[in-house]
Amino acid sequence: xxxxxxxxxxxxxxxxxxxxxxxxxxxxxxxxxxxxxxxxxxxxxxxxxxxxxxxxxxxxxxxxxxxxxxxxxxxxxxxxxxxxxxxxxxxxxxxxxxxxxxxxxxxxxxxxx
Amino acid sequence: xxxxxxxxxxxxxxxxxxxxxxxxxxxxxxxxxxxxxxxxxxxxxxxxxxxxxxxxxxxxxxxxxxxxxxxxxxxxxxxxxxxxxxxxxxxxxxxxxxxxxxxxxxxxxxxxxx
Numbered sequence: 001x002x003x004x005x006x007x008x009x010x011x012x013x014x015x016x017x018x019x020x021x022x023x024x025x026x027x028x029x030x031x032x033x034x035x036x037x038x039x040x041x042x043x044x045x046x047x048x049x050x051x052x053x054x055x056x057x058x059x060x061x062x063x064x065x066x067x068x069x070x071x072x073x074x075x076x077x078x079x080x081x082x083x084x085x086x087x088x089x090x091x092x093x094x095x096x097x098x099x100x101x102x103x104x105x106x107x108x109x110x111x112x113x
Numbered sequence: 114x115x116x117x118x119x120x121x122x123x124x125x126x127x128x129x130x131x132x133x134x135x136x137x138x139x140x141x142x143x144x145x146x147x148x149x150x151x152x153x154x155x156x157x158x159x160x161x162x163x164x165x166x167x168x169x170x171x172x173x174x175x176x177x178x179x180x181x182x183x184x185x186x187x188x189x190x191x192x193x194x195x196x197x198x199x200x201x202x203x204x205x206x207x208x209x210x211x212x213x214x215x216x217x218x219x220x221x222x223x224x225x226x227x
């Protein structure tokens with residue numbers, strides 16, 4: 001699986017957009033980008049995933065660069081409840097990854113009032 | 114739907130004891146897995162299963178056994194507990210390992226080995 005690089009921590013003001021970057025320069029053509037978050041040591045929660053097109057759901061938007069070497073998770077209107085560790089993961093479903101998710105250190109996002 | 118249910122939530126073991134961490138899902142998911150998370154670290158894969166009767170090792174399998182006799186259950190057995198196995202254990206399931214689907218995680222079992 002491709003390795004990912006994320007900033008250790010980020011801050012965001014409540015109500016503003018939170019933009020979390022992720023670098024995955026060694027990503028291969030069949031690998032997807034997934035984002036999960038973990039709040040207060042609870043079980044990780046799925047946010048969104050994508051292959052090469054930008055994706056949006058009720059929680060967030062995922063912007064993947066054209067060369068697929070980096071991506072940005074956007075929380076459009078951050079709330080205090082979005083304070084969590086955010087993990088960017090690259091994995092090839094159906095391939096040698098067998099559904100495995102490799103979690104790095106993630107980005108600690110702190111949303112301030 | 115209950116989703117992914119892990120029991121117990123907390124456990125204290127003495128070194129050398131054995132125990133089984135239970136994991137059950139009610140979503141008819143094909144793929145199940147176990148992770149451990151040490152303080153300040155990301156999750157690391159212990160074992161996984163792509164279907165009933167099929168299991169394989171992950172990144173850190175030593176000291177753990179698994180079996181998958183039914184689609185719903187995926188227990189994790191600690192054979193002889195060691196202090197190094199003090200960790201938070203998460204079970205996860207997803208619809209398929211062949212398609213890019215979301216994984217659902219349980220709330221974790223916090224294990225302390227003294």
